[in-house]
Amino acid sequence: MSGRAGTWVLRGYVLLVFAFVFAPIVMSLIFSFNADRFPTIPLGGFTTHWYATIFADDGFWRAARNSLVVSACTCILATALGFCTAYSDYRYRFRGQGAYLGIILLPPTIPLIIMALAMLAWFSRVGISGQVYSVVLAHTVLTAPFAMAIIRLRLERMDASLEAAAWNLGASEWRAMREVILPFCRPAILSSLFLTAAISFDEFTVAWFVSGLNKTLPVHVLEIVQGTIDPQVNAIGTLVFLVSMTLVVLAQLMIFFRIQRSAP
Amino acid sequence: MSEPLVVLDGVEKRFGDFTAVRRADLTIDEGEFVAIMGPSGCGKTTTLRMLAGLETPSAGEIRIGGRSMNDVPPHARDTPMVWQSLALFPFLTVRENVEFGLKMRGIAAAARKARALDWLDRLEIGDFANRIVDTLSGGQRQRVALARSLVTEPRILLLDEPLSALDAHLVIRMQGVLTRLQRELGIAFVYVTHSHSEAFAMADRVVIMSRGEIAQVGAPRAIYRAPANRFVAEFVGRNTILTGTVEGAALRTPIGTFALPAPATDGATAHLVLAADILHIARAADPAARNAVEARLISEEFVGSIVTLFLEAADGTEFKVQMQERALTGLDLHAGGRFHLTWATDDAHLLPEVPA
Numbered sequence: 001m002s003g004r005a006g007t008w009v010l011r012g013y014v015l016l017v018f019a020f021v022f023a024p025i026v027m028s029l030i031f032s033f034n035a036d037r038f039p040t041i042p043l044g045g046f047t048t049h050w051y052a053t054i055f056a057d058d059g060f061w062r063a064a065r066n067s068l069v070v071s072a073c074t075c076i077l078a079t080a081l082g083f084c085t086a087y088s089d090y091r092y093r094f095r096g097q098g099a100y101l102g103i104i105l106l107p108p109t110i111p112l113i114i115m116a117l118a119m120l121a122w123f124s125r126v127g128i129s130g131q132v133y134s135v136v137l138a139h140t141v142l143t144a145p146f147a148m149a150i151i152r153l154r155l156e157r158m159d160a161s162l163e164a165a166a167w168n169l170g171a172s173e174w175r176a177m178r179e180v181i182l183p184f185c186r187p188a189i190l191s192s193l194f195l196t197a198a199i200s201f202d203e204f205t206v207a208w209f210v211s212g213l214n215k216t217l218p219v220h221v222l223e224i225v226q227g228t229i230d231p232q233v234n235a236i237g238t239l240v241f242l243v244s245m246t247l248v249v250l251a252q253l254m255i256f257f258r259i260q261r262s263a264p
Numbered sequence: 265m266s267e268p269l270v271v272l273d274g275v276e277k278r279f280g281d282f283t284a285v286r287r288a289d290l291t292i293d294e295g296e297f298v299a300i301m302g303p304s305g306c307g308k309t310t311t312l313r314m315l316a317g318l319e320t321p322s323a324g325e326i327r328i329g330g331r332s333m334n335d336v337p338p339h340a341r342d343t344p345m346v347w348q349s350l351a352l353f354p355f356l357t358v359r360e361n362v363e364f365g366l367k368m369r370g371i372a373a374a375a376r377k378a379r380a381l382d383w384l385d386r387l388e389i390g391d392f393a394n395r396i397v398d399t400l401s402g403g404q405r406q407r408v409a410l411a412r413s414l415v416t417e418p419r420i421l422l423l424d425e426p427l428s429a430l431d432a433h434l435v436i437r438m439q440g441v442l443t444r445l446q447r448e449l450g451i452a453f454v455y456v457t458h459s460h461s462e463a464f465a466m467a468d469r470v471v472i473m474s475r476g477e478i479a480q481v482g483a484p485r486a487i488y489r490a491p492a493n494r495f496v497a498e499f500v501g502r503n504t505i506l507t508g509t510v511e512g513a514a515l516r517t518p519i520g521t522f523a524l525p526a527p528a529t530d531g532a533t534a535h536l537v538l539a540a541d542i543l544h545i546a547r548a549a550d551p552a553a554r555n556a557v558e559a560r561l562i563s564e565e566f567v568g569s570i571v572t573l574f575l576e577a578a579d580g581t582e583f584k585v586q587m588q589e590r591a592l593t594g595l596d597l598h599a600g601g602r603f604h605l606t607w608a609t610d611d612a613h614l615l616p617e618v619p620a
């Protein structure tokens with residue numbers, strides 16, 4: 001096989017992989033504008049009826065508002081927590097540091113369904129289940145490890161003398177934190193905010209268990225799908241996908257491109 | 265007479281079982297350029313970090329301007345440092361980097377901008393004021409680091425191997441910049457380095473450290489000509505060291521008996537230091553010479569007009585001979601060739617006896 005043919009095979013393969021990943025999402029997008037009630041080919045006419053339906057539905061708006069509040073609160077809490085753990089791991093050497101790191105990074109390794117059950121059991125016992133803030137708490141636990149990882153990686157790239165240089169020039173520890181550590185970590189902090197918001201925004205399992213009547217969007221979608229086939233879900237799915245993708249892409253941009261300050 | 269600017273009084277630093285600095289006593293005067301030199305791990309950087317307050321002495325006291333510094337945190341001292349890595353703030357412009365120390369002291373934006381620009385001009389990098397530091401060359405970044413440390417007009421500047429990352433020709437240039445600045449400002453520089461060419465070229469006084477202890481303190485010339493002990497003699501230059509037993513006014517060694525330049529205890533073990541530039545090399549033996557050794561040429565090293573010859577005597581003692589390249593003509597140098605080395609008794613240096 002010549003190199004040229006090999007290249008084309010490889011390209012075709014990559015294309016197929018992308019098609020496989022994105023086909024369901026694209027289908028959902030297409031059917032959200034399809035006039036027929038059932039997702040069959042050939043397609044019916046073009047319509048924005050399903051969007052009109054969801055925009056007219058109070059349940060959708062409540063769920064959307066819950067999702068936005070939850071992801072906004074989660075991203076701030078998780079990033080703050082992630083920053084603190086990343087900084088403490090970077091700055092200090094202490095007994096049990098390995099265990100400390102292990103516990104911090106544990107949540108993503110626990111199966112979601114187990115996590116969700118445990119959260120529900122614990123929250124109901126202490127009487128904080130079924131609220132919007134219950135979902136915030138649960139999502140903070142889930143997403144803080146990602147925040148920690150992103151910020152820890154950034155700190156790894158910091159000149160070890162940078163903080164001491166700030167003290168040396170007259171900055172107290174708090175001042176150095178504000179003037180040097182936080183600005184240095186800014187790209188990672190922004191990236192972490194977007195990423196944790198994105199994870200929280202479309203997280204279903206844990207939210208379904210702990211949200212009670214305060215449904216988030218993914219929970220709302222499931223409830224519509226149960227029993228009926230309703231193209232509304234395609235419309236909601238498309239919107240959720242757009243929001244999450246935007247957040248993830250922003251997070252990626254923060255990670256890969258340093259924000260260059262333009263010279264005044 | 266007031267106390268010197270900096271006093272280290274029996275300062276010690278231990279990290280667990282490891283003693284990084286052992287009972288250091290040292291004073292630094294106002295406006296003095298002091299270089300602390302030694303191989304890596306000798307405690308020189310730890311000493312500097314204790315001056316900056318980044319390490320706390322395990323014992324002893326550091327005083328700056330007559331005030332005990334042991335409990336003063338780094339940010340409350342006025343001991344700016346030029347870091348080996350420079351440690352410039354990558355998210356700030358050149359001017360903002362220089363302004364940092366002034367900002368921490370609560371100086372108004374307009375005033376600190378003016379002072380920062382002033383210092384940038386003084387160090388000839390005013391054109392880069394609004395650039396991000398990453399876009400500057402090594403030499404330019406060096407100047408930014410200097411400006412950032414000097415802008416608060418301290419009485420003392422600490423420098424931790426600041427030139428180690430630069431090209432050789434830039435090192436020479438920055439040495440000029442540093443010595444000129446130090447003279448003009450009249451402030452004390454404490455310069456840590458492992459390079460004796462940097463230390464000897466710039467410092468008024470050199471402190472040589474070895475394994476956590478101060479091995480010798482003195483003017484560069486004095487240290488070069490009269491090393492206090494074997495470590496210094498081996499560290500500071502191309503010295504040949506002959507070890508033997510004192511017999512009257514002579515030293516008996518396996519390769520001959522040589523005259524001592526100073527009196528020593530009969531029967532004691534003594535070390536004679538021969539600097540590379542006091543040795544005279546010739547093809548033929550000189551019967552009149554008081555001190556002569558025959559040695560075999562091993563290798564030679566050219567550095568511009570200066571040549572160092574490495575020779576080996578019958579018992580394996582290595583002799584280093586340094587001379588002008590043009591003085592070599594007619595010597596017929598080739599590896600393995602036999603030569604006669606001679607020196608004047610008074611040019612040699614007898615190491616002080618170490619109390620048993």
